[in-house]
Amino acid sequence: MITPEMVAEHGLSPEEYQVVLDTLGRTPTLPELGVFSVMWSEHCSYKSSRIHLAKLPTTGPRVLVGPGENAGVVDLGDGIAACFKMESHNHPSYIEPYQGAATGVGGILRDVFTMGARPMALMDSLRFGRWAHPKTRNLVHGVVAGIAGYGNCMGIPTIGGETRFHPSYDGNCLVNAFCCGIVDADRIFLGTAAGVGNPIFYVGSSTGRDGIHGATMASDTFEEGGEDNRPTVQVGDPFYEKLLLEACLELMEGDCIVGIQDMGAAGLTSSSVEMADRGGSGVRLDLDQVPMRAPDMTPYEILLSESQERMLLVIQEGKEEEVFRIFDKWDLTAARIGEVTDDGHWRCHWHGEEVAAIPVAKLTGSAPRYDRPQERPDWQDAVQVIPEIPEESDPARALLRLLASEDLCDKRWIWRQYDHQVGTDTAVGPGLDAALVRVKNTNKHLAFVADCNGRHVYLDPHTGTAGQVVEADRNLACVGAEAVGLTDCLNFGNPERPEIMWQFARSVEGMAEACRALDIPVVSGNVSLYNESDGVAILPTPGIAVVGLLEGPVPDISGCFPSAGLEVALLGDAPSHLGGSAYLAVIHGLERGLPPPVDYERERALHDRVRKLVRSGAVRCAHDLSDGGLSVALAELCMGGIGGRFTLPQGGSTTGVLFGEDHGRVLVAYNPAQREQVGGTRLGITGGDRLVIGPVDVAVDALIAAWQPTFSTWAG
């Protein structure tokens, strides 16, 4: 008997439940109700976001697999391809930071090796509340340790990422994990159930009661006492996943796999439904054959468990022994739990009795899709205006405060806990504009960057998001790489509030516009909504990770001035734009103004130019101007201990030139003999132990003292 209370507890609206009744033509069983609940959750169905995501450009000459599979795949030439995706694990990480973050890494790794790719790099984008909030420090410790614990054990280098802090994340941290792998372009595996009679195999960890309804939890906002959701957080075992990775890749060398999919959110249910949907087939699962780790589990629990480190395989009939042989070798469990059928139904049996029977097309095709109401927030106009502020009276002090600020200070404390070298392919690790990882036995390197300036997006979701894309592309140019694809992780508040939906829609439009302008396809991604606590939404945070390709040798570039006597020039005009800047936020406590405008034509030309200069070896440093503007960018280049004397480029106010965050600006350092080739506005020469920029004159030691120890002192 299904009561309205049970329907509500499963997160289904009365209208959605009516669709369930119409679809089945009868009352669902309890397992069926659970299945509809998770499959139609925001997390699995993208019901609020799908119509907007359709605006993103997802095709291109390099795209082999776009959104909809476990991860996107982009052709790199010479028979190999990059397979990547980013995914959120926000809610679990707030409830139980170590396991929440660890299983986020585990999940994204499975998404990538499911496709037949061997993972080669991880990144993480993290957002926490302000430092002064009593929970923040513990969350940082737990999340960083969880990422380290899982990624390090798996032996996949964590080569980059970014971390920012803001009061809007006080009650809702963000943990977005990115993974990229390398796959032979003609050996990509898909999550499909095809071939009537082919057996379905369950491999990996046994099923327990952990994580039941995780997907439903991830589709709700937090209220006081949200920590009580702890049993819905899964527990990860990276050792087991390492074995699973090796066993799956070994099995993939043969020809026995028809389809393969990891059991992530909504576990066995969503993996089997999605595989049947893609294969246009049906499936029958014998739930009593599922390996279980807890006694007396019910079909309902087995279907909804989110136990980690599990995969579902469809195997060519007659090749079952091959599966058992390889999984035995790795001491892993493999069990035959069903078969592919042709009746278009998703059926579950329990000791011979049918406990669920749902038409696959109905389960996926009649999933709700909402064009939720949007409304520009009434506060939007007000925050776009900057109140009158005086010219900065002590720019040196302002620079030091910026360098010591929560977002801009040195995050070595974090990335030192991540093994960023295992695999022996890390040519450029954390600390530069983008990381570079070699693809062994080729002349290729992949470049990686992850970023999102939530303040810019908050002030103008369209321009702010477009700005993230151009900045990421600029970061790649600074290491000589060209973007080949983008994955996103769109973190927003409650979509049932019109102002959040307005932010979301504008942000996706901005991303789509920028990706089209720069020819960067969006090949995979994830949406995380309901990031609110007690009615307060996070800053809109459409995180992106962009993958770039560099063919040929790694350019000899440095994140700091490598020697004295180099000239430094600014490519692009003098900055002046203070709207949305770190300067306004840190020095004046103002999150105001419009984010810097984006000019795609100029960006394209600049990125081409920077790429050529970096690849040809004409420049020794190339550093993008972003948070904190020209002064912070120059200071960051001094962190190796070598300073320089620079004049202010001609532009607007001194404050604007020092701290403005305009797009389309790159600093380069080069041997004076290269001056003609480099061009730009010459600012000065490196050397000495002071950084002089017009009116700013600071000892390099003071810059380092402000920047380097701040985070580790706070974190402890």
Add this chain to the structure above:
Amino acid sequence: MATVGVVTFPGSNCDADLRYAVDHTEGLEAVAIWHKQTELPELDAVLLPGGFSYGDYLRCGAIAQFSPVMHEVVAFAKRGGPVLGICNGFQILTETGLLPGALIRNSGLKFLCQDVHLSVEGRPTPFTTDLTRDRSLRFPIAHMEGNFVADEDTLDRLEGEGQVIFRYEGGAPNGASRDIAGISNTSGNVVGLMPHPERVVEACVGGTDGVGVFTSLQRALS
């Protein structure tokens, strides 16, 4: 061509890196050895890689010492065969008793991945004769349990017998006793160290200070 066995335990994750570094060395050829093997093929040396063998459950290296293959590796070492353990491999060597002491959690209680500067000292070993003693070497570390400990008598004996082979310069980041990064057994054929020489064998990815470990082995075997 000398053949060098690189053991893969469940959870090893530097085994491929180590085979790559061996194959990168002229005159050496890597052979993958599976932890369930009960006998070794004809080998000239055995290397135990880094990683998290058996998930580091119970204690790093504590379960790996009971792997079927370790029985053979211990016998190989006792016959005088060159054996090198890196990171988790070093931990396994101390657990088997081929090397003294133990590796406990870093004093800062955090995983550390960073470059360290090492001095090479002590007796000559098959893995270190080509390494310069004129300057410090830059190797990376990446571990949670690299804090070498032993009782004072053992430490004195290690120092006195020239069994301290690698030492951190400028202080051990993990709290290791007497800044010890790597040691050998009394006859010098078994060496263990926490830093990763296999990560510094190419200029384009981190440097070349680790090359000497592998060329030393090649020289010792030829």
